[in-house]
């Protein structure tokens with residue numbers, strides 16, 4: 001059996017997982033930021049990722065429903081507000097729809113998730129299953145890919161603005177608020193993990209949950225690459241440029 005890690009060593013091991021398998025290493029991400037994607041590939045990314053965006057508050061509501069501690073619920077419920085907003089026309093989901101419209105998609109089609117890839121659906125639904133079926137500690141730990149998101153967001157936004165004339169900073173406004181929100185989300189999740197993952201088994205569970213979440217994000221880009229990249233195998237029923 002492996003030895004128990006200090007909280008700092010556990011966090012270090014999580015960073016090592018991110019360095020190995022976060023989706024900033026995926027070829028689709030690199031192609032996108034370097035200007036190698038067609039407009040259709042950018043549109044496919046926006047369309048498919050909307051499904052992820054739309055499920056995030058549902059995922060957080062599942063996690064919230066499993067929390068017994070009011071202080072933790074207070075901290076966690078902010079995530080739902082970030083995505084749903086406080087009123088019509090506000091919040092991250094609305095801003096993602098603006099992004100999708102900005103790259104030329106029809107809002108109603110995006111909201112209907114018509115034409116999303118089977119791989120996207122399976123990957124995102126796996127995230128919901130994970131937070132429903134595994135322990136609260138693992139559910140919380142699975143959000144820790146946000147440790148790495150500020151970096152990929154900066155990389156993506158600067159690359160897209162530099163390389164695609166049809167992409168504007170207004171279109172990408174979704175990402176403006178995210179790095180700060182992600183840092184705040186991570187503070188809460190990491191404090192919980194440091195406090196509760198104090199045995200070799202629970203620490204291994206945390207690492208496994210983070211790997212699984214990295215795999216989910218990776219699988220989403222794999223699906224896009226397979227359908228809209230060089231191979232161009234668009235599955236039946238999926239969006240065609």
Ligand SMILES: O=C(O)c1cc(C(=O)O)c2c(n1)C(=O)C(=O)c1cc(C(=O)O)[nH]c1-2
Pocket residue numbers: 056142143144145146148149152153178217
């Ligand atoms: O742009 C990205 O690459 C990226 C990555 C991630 C992530 O690492 O999970 C999230 C987001 N964006 C994001 O915008 C977001 O709201 C978000 C919520 C969560 C989560 O697991 O609770 N991850 C992410």
